[in-house]
Amino acid sequence: MVDTPRSVPSISLTRHLIEEERAGHIQADLRLLIEVVARACKSISVSVAKGALGGVLGEAGSGNIQGEAQKKLDVIANDVLLEANAWGGHLAACASEEMDHCQPIPDVYPRGAYLLLFDPLDGSSNIDVNVSVGTIFSVLRCPDGVTQPEDVHFLQPGTAQVAAGYCIYGPSTMLVLTIGHGTHAFTLDREQGSFVLTTRDMRVPAATKEFAINMSNQRHWEAPMQDYVRDLLAGETGPRGKNFNMRWIASMVADVHRILTRGGIFIYPWDRKDPSKAGKLRLMYEANPMSLLIEQAGGAATDGRTRLLDVAPTHLHQRVPVFLGSREEVEAATQYHRAHDAKGAPAVA
Numbered sequence: 001m002v003d004t005p006r007s008v009p010s011i012s013l014t015r016h017l018i019e020e021e022r023a024g025h026i027q028a029d030l031r032l033l034i035e036v037v038a039r040a041c042k043s044i045s046v047s048v049a050k051g052a053l054g055g056v057l058g059e060a061g062s063g064n065i066q067g068e069a070q071k072k073l074d075v076i077a078n079d080v081l082l083e084a085n086a087w088g089g090h091l092a093a094c095a096s097e098e099m100d101h102c103q104p105i106p107d108v109y110p111r112g113a114y115l116l117l118f119d120p121l122d123g124s125s126n127i128d129v130n131v132s133v134g135t136i137f138s139v140l141r142c143p144d145g146v147t148q149p150e151d152v153h154f155l156q157p158g159t160a161q162v163a164a165g166y167c168i169y170g171p172s173t174m175l176v177l178t179i180g181h182g183t184h185a186f187t188l189d190r191e192q193g194s195f196v197l198t199t200r201d202m203r204v205p206a207a208t209k210e211f212a213i214n215m216s217n218q219r220h221w222e223a224p225m226q227d228y229v230r231d232l233l234a235g236e237t238g239p240r241g242k243n244f245n246m247r248w249i250a251s252m253v254a255d256v257h258r259i260l261t262r263g264g265i266f267i268y269p270w271d272r273k274d275p276s277k278a279g280k281l282r283l284m285y286e287a288n289p290m291s292l293l294i295e296q297a298g299g300a301a302t303d304g305r306t307r308l309l310d311v312a313p314t315h316l317h318q319r320v321p322v323f324l325g326s327r328e329e330v331e332a333a334t335q336y337h338r339a340h341d342a343k344g345a346p347a348v349a
Contacts, residue, residue: 013038013175013186013195025181026163029112033090033139034163037116038175038195040084041135041167042188044077044121048133048169073127074098077120077135091116092142093149095316097285102151102316111147114162115140115154119285122166123251132170134253138289139163151316154284158309164289168253176202176260176293183260183297204299205263208326212247212255213267220271224340225304228333240332252281256290256324260297265325265333269304279303279321283313287322300330304337 017031078098085091086105090112095102097119105111116139123133139162146153165177173188175195183202186195211232218229235243247264249255255266268280281287291301291308301308301324311320323333 010189011197013177013197016184016186016197020179020181026179029090030114030139030162030179032088033085033112033114033116034165034177034179036084036088036090037081037118037137037165038167040081041175042173042193042195043080043084044073044135045167045169045173045188047073047076047080048121048127051130071121071124071127073133074121074124081116081118081120081135081137085116088112090114092146093153094118095151095154095284096120097282097317102149102154104149113142115142115149117154117284117289119282122253122286123249126249126251131249131251132168132254132257133251134166134168134257136166136253136286136289137164138284138292154316155313157312158283158288158291161288161292161309164292166253166256166289166293168257170254170257174198174257176257178293178296180292180296183293185260202260202297204260204294204297204326206298206326207328208263208265209242210245210247210262210264211267211329212249212259212264213269214248214250215246217271217273220273221269222271222337222340224336225269227340228336252286252290256294259299259325260293263326265323265329267333268322270321277319279319281319281322283308283311283318283320284316287320290322291324294324298327299325300327301325302330302334304334305341 020026021028021031078096082094085094087109089110091105091114092111093102093104093115095117118137120135121133122136126133140156140160141162142149143153163179167175175186177184185199185202187198189196231239232244259266270279287308294301303321304323323330
């Protein structure tokens, strides 16, 4: 008699979260909040997939708090997330990369115990050329006794996050999530209309031969960053003793998803193009949630000197340098910067 393989039952996002709740890893209101965010991402996925057919490509004719031109889908995605989370009763307030200040839940709706931060459409400059983009989100607890949340109540270090994730809109739509007990990937089954667990406990390889960086900014980098990349490019005959390949999609969600899948290091360092800015990426909307996902998958994340999750935020739209991915490579890049600082050398080459 030949044994026939039995099919493994698919585990939906809802079932996964219920199992985590039963295990004591998550509370019911946080489970429901994550499900609301997932439903909003499904709606955004539909709009992204329509592309030119939906009239959603091109600029919206407005700008965000960073002075960047907004795409139509930036505005659509932001509105979808705000509306989806306004009435559920799980949130006290939302904060978006696209808005100047946080937005408390309207008084006509019940308020919950959490704060939600999101970049509604990361990589939106790539929308018009059909490259993968995504939504990044982070969940914090609202401080006890706060009935009218303000920006200052969001200024918690990354270690305070109770959940973080992103949804990538590519050939398939995937939700990558952590609630502090591993990083897991769910793929949207469009026929069923639900996210299904497809990779449990994602792990970032400790070592890598791939790095992701925008090399066009090289002339603006600090001296330790110049030294680090020079040694990478020297290959097996250089001090690192191995050949490296470079990858750069210019969509953080897409670059980080590749690193979570097969390893690598993603770098967006400080540069002197605009010395008044501490970095390009936003601590609260991008660096913190991605750092938690990466660390929960065995990787590391720093600003070149300090663990990103330990950075104490000072304002809602704070920018930071970002080095994240394979642990050994992040540690190597960080050591270049620390060693340079220890010598007391000038910061810029």
